[in-house]
Structures are given as structure tokens and as C-alpha cells.
Amino acid sequence: MPGELIDGKKIADEVRAELTSRIASLAARGVVPGLAAIIVGEDPGSKLYVKMKGKASEEMGLAHWTVELPETVSEARLLGEVARLNSDPKVHGILVQQPLPPQIRVDRAVAAVDPRKDVDCFHPTNVGLVLIGRPRFAPATPAGVVELLLRSGHDPGGKDVVIAGRSNIVGKPLAALLMQKAKGANATVTVVHSGTRDLSAHTRRAEILVAAMGSPRFIKADMVRDGVVVIDVGINRIADSTAKGGYRTVGDVDFDAVRAKAKAISPVPGGVGPMTIAMLLTNTVRAAELLGEA
Ligand SMILES: NC(=O)c1ccc[n+]([C@@H]2O[C@H](COP(=O)([O-])OP(=O)(O)OC[C@H]3O[C@@H](n4cnc5c(N)ncnc54)[C@H](OP(=O)(O)O)[C@@H]3O)[C@@H](O)[C@H]2O)c1
Numbered sequence: 032m033p034g035e036l037i038d039g040k041k042i043a044d045e046v047r048a049e050l051t052s053r054i055a056s057l058a059a060r061g062v063v064p065g066l067a068a069i070i071v072g073e074d075p076g077s078k079l080y081v082k083m084k085g086k087a088s089e090e091m092g093l094a095h096w097t098v099e100l101p102e103t104v105s106e107a108r109l110l111g112e113v114a115r116l117n118s119d120p121k122v123h124g125i126l127v128q129q130p131l132p133p134q135i136r137v138d139r140a141v142a143a144v145d146p147r148k149d150v151d152c153f154h155p156t157n158v159g160l161v162l163i164g165r166p167r168f169a170p171a172t173p174a175g176v177v178e179l180l181l182r183s184g185h186d187p188g189g190k191d192v193v194i195a196g197r198s199n200i201v202g203k204p205l206a207a208l209l210m211q212k213a214k215g216a217n218a219t220v221t222v223v224h225s226g227t228r229d230l231s232a233h234t235r236r237a238e239i240l241v242a243a244m245g246s247p248r249f250i251k252a253d254m255v256r257d258g259v260v261v262i263d264v265g266i267n268r269i270a271d272s273t274a275k276g277g278y279r280t281v282g283d284v285d286f287d288a289v290r291a292k293a294k295a296i297s298p299v300p301g302g303v304g305p306m307t308i309a310m311l312l313t314n315t316v317r318a319a320e321l322l323g324e325a
Contacts, residue, residue, distance in 0.1 A: 034293030037183045037262070039175075043305035046178060046313065047091060053316050054092055057323070064319035065094035066124040066150065066311075067116045071109065071135065072102035076266075077128045084126075087308045093315060094121065106135045110143050117145040123322055124150035124315035129200075147322060150314035152204070161204055164211045167321070168314045173205035175306025176241055176262050177215060179297055185239065185260045187218035193233050195250065195283070196243035197224045201264055205241060230254075242283035252288035261289060261296040264303045 057064060066088050068081045081097055088095035098112050109127075116122045125148045127140045141153045149157050152170040160166050169177075180187055187209055194209075196202040202222055209218040223233050234240055234254045242250050243264035255261065265283030282299030290296050297303060 033287075033290045034261075035183075035295040037179055037260075037295050037297040037302065039179060039297055039302040039305045042179055042182045043175075043309040045182065046306070046309040047087075050091060050313060050316050053320065057316070057319055058092075060323065062319055062323055063092070063094050063121075064124070064315045065096070065122045066126070066315045067096045067098065067119075067122045068126050068128055069098045069100065069109065069112055069116075070128045071100045071104055071131055074130065077130070081128055084308060084311060087312060088315070091312055093312065096122070102132055104132075104135075106139060109135055109140060113140070113143040117143075117148060122148065123319040124148055124311075126151045126311070148318055150311055150318055152314065153199070158199075158204065158207075162207045164213060168317060169208070169310060170200075170204040171310040171314065172201050172243075172264060172303060172307045173208050174310045174313075175303055176205055176264065177208055178310070179262055179303065179306055180239065180260070181215050183295060185295060187216065187239055188214075190218050190238040191221070191236055192218040192239040192241065193221045193223060193237035194241045194243065195223050195230070195234065196241075196245070196264070197222050198243065201243040205243070244283045246283055247281050248283070248285040250284040250289060252285065252292055255289055255292055257292050258294045259289075259292065261293050262303065263297055263299050265299060266304065 070077055070081050085095045116125045125144050131137055144154055146154045146156045152168040157167055192209055194202050194205055206220045206222050209216050210220045221233050223230050231254045235256050237259055239260045241262045247267035247269050261284055263282035263284040267281050268278045269281055271279040280300055
């Protein structure tokens with residue numbers, strides 16, 4: 032029997048539905064949570080993500096703005112835009128969409144966002160708060176992974192979790208969330224990467240495997256054990272002449288073959304992607320609540 036599907040769209044809808052009463056309480060105080068996105072250049076993936084975030088904000092009754100800057104924009108101009116949004120009281124959440132062109136230092140852009148408005152949870156202060164187990168915001172994609180696990184009945188507590196990938200956006204903050212001595216965490220976490228000697232030896236041990244490598248269908252059936260729970264974070268475009276537009280989106284997991292051995296698995300698309308957006312909306316509402324208390 033193929034593994035059960037972990038439906039990210041359905042779970043994201045649950046998370047979003049739980050936000051409505053919080054948004055109504057803010058509205059009663061005259062506050063509309065507002066999310067501003069800065070996008071630099073014409074990267075089609077970035078444009079699509081920012082558009083989806085804007086659409087999701089609108090659907091939830093949140094305000095949103097997109098600041099579009101040219102590929103050649105200077106770092107000073109970008110930082111100026113961030114400063115403007117930092118001081119705008121209508122803006123509760125700010126995200127600077129990555130990737131950024133080489134003239135802009137990612138560290139500078141990330142650190143320029145007011146930590147109280149840093150709904151991506153990339154600012155060093157917020158990263159540190161996650162690590163010590165006192166998060167202001169939960170990093171969106173990693174928190175989406177945790178919600179997928181919990182709400183599909185796969186509590187990571189006490190389990191061997193292997194995360195493939197150690198980026199600052201996914202792998203590292205996910206490891207930080209899952210290793211906490213806390214409800215919904217408390218896992219034994221291994222992080223594998225390009226410096227790992229025998230990657231399959233680790234992935235085959237995993238009771239829960241999270242793939243976040245950006246490498247299409249990298250995780251094969253012989254790299255997992257029977258009964259594994261798999262969360263696939265990867266979003267990769269591969270050429271496919273039979274698909275509309277000539278390409279198709281796949282994850283980092285060889286889906287059909289791995290599903291045949293898995294207890295449960297999240298698909299791509301329709302897995303982590305919708306959760307990332309739901310968690311970003313959650314953070315924007317939280318930012319509006321916290322700024323209201325300040
Ligand atoms: N669904 C969502 O909402 C969402 C959000 C964010 C990202 N993503 C997707 O998730 C994937 C990962 O994103 P990212 O930003 O974390 O990527 P990234 O910054 O490129 O990091 C990839 C990580 O995977 C490791 N890796 C790559 N190929 C490997 C290999 N062959 N063997 C061992 N390790 C390997 C790299 O190791 P080294 O560190 O050693 O180089 C690195 O740590 C991408 O497909 C991205 O599009 C999805």
C-alpha cells in the first residue's frame with residue numbers, strides 16, 4: 032500500500048481558518064495587519080512567490096504592498112526602502128524576497144528589517160530567539176514542516192529525524208525547532224549536507240526524513256527505510272515536453288518510488304508550499320498583535 036498523502040493545502044486551510052478570529056479582534060481595534068514585500072529584479076520564481084503571498088493576504092483581509100526594484104538597484108536604495116517600511120505604522124510585516132543580485136549583501140538586507148516586523152524570521156536576533164527556544168516568530172517554511180507533521184499525526188517527539196540540507200532558510204532553523212525540549216519537538220535531529228560522508232546511511236535510519244536540498248528527485252527508494260514519514264520541501268522545475276509551458280515542478284524526492292515504502296509523504300506541489308504561506312500570514316498577524324501591545 033502506498034503511503035498516506037500529507038495534504039499541505041488542506042492543513043494550510045486549517046491554519047488560515049484559525050487566524051480569522053485573531054484578525055477580527057485586531058479589526059475591532061482598528062488594526063488591519065499589513066505585509067510589505069520587496070522584490071528586486073525579474074526572477075520568475077520570486078515574482079510568482081510574491082504574487083501568491085499578496086493573493087493569500089488579500090483572501091484573509093490583510094493589507095499588502097509590493098515594492099518592485101530594478102535588478103541594478105544599489106544596496107543603499109534597497110536599505111532606504113526597508114527603513115521606510117520599518118517606520119510605516121500600517122506595515123506590520125516586511126519580507127525581502129531572495130535571491131538578491133550580487134551588489135546587495137544578503138546579511139545587510141536581512142539585518143536592516145526591524146526584528147519586530149521580520150515575518151520571515153531571518154534577522155539574526157530572531158534566529159537566535161528560535162535557537163534558545165523563545166521564538167518571537169516561527170521561521171515560515173520550517174514551522175510549516177512542523178505543522179504538517181503534527182497535524183497529520185506524526186509527532187516528531189523522540190523520533191530520529193534526518194534533515195537533508197543546512198540552509199539558513201530551511202535546514203538550520205528546522206533543526207533548531209525540532210531539537211527543542213518542547214511539545215511538538217523533542218526529536219533526535221541529524222542534518223546531512225554536501226560534506227556528509229555516507230548520506231544514505233543517515234537517511235536510511237530516519238523515521239522522519241525532510242528533504243530540503245534543491246536537487247530534483249535526489250532521494251530514491253533505496254535511501255529510505257520502510258515506514259518512513261517524508262516531508263519534501265524541494266521546489267524544482269524540470270523540462271517536460273508533455274507539460275503546459277514545457278516544464279513541471281517536482282520535489283527533492285523520487286515521489287512514487289519513495290511513497291511505495293513510506294508510511295506518509297507530502298507531495299510537491301501541494302505540500303510544504305501552501306504551509307509556508309499560511310505560516311507567513313500567521314507571523315504577520317502575530318506582528319500586528321505584538322506591535323499593538325508594545
Ligand atoms: N516549499 C517552500 O515553501 C520552500 C521554501 C524554501 C525553499 N524551498 C525549496 O527547498 C529547496 C532547498 O532550498 P534552500 O533555500 O534550503 O536551498 P540551498 O540554500 O541551496 O541549500 C541546499 C542545501 O542542500 C544541500 N545539498 C544540495 N545538494 C546536495 C547533495 N547532492 N548532497 C548533499 N547535500 C546537498 C546543500 O549542502 P551544502 O550546504 O553543503 O552546500 C545545502 O545545505 C529548494 O528546492 C527550494 O526551492 C521551498
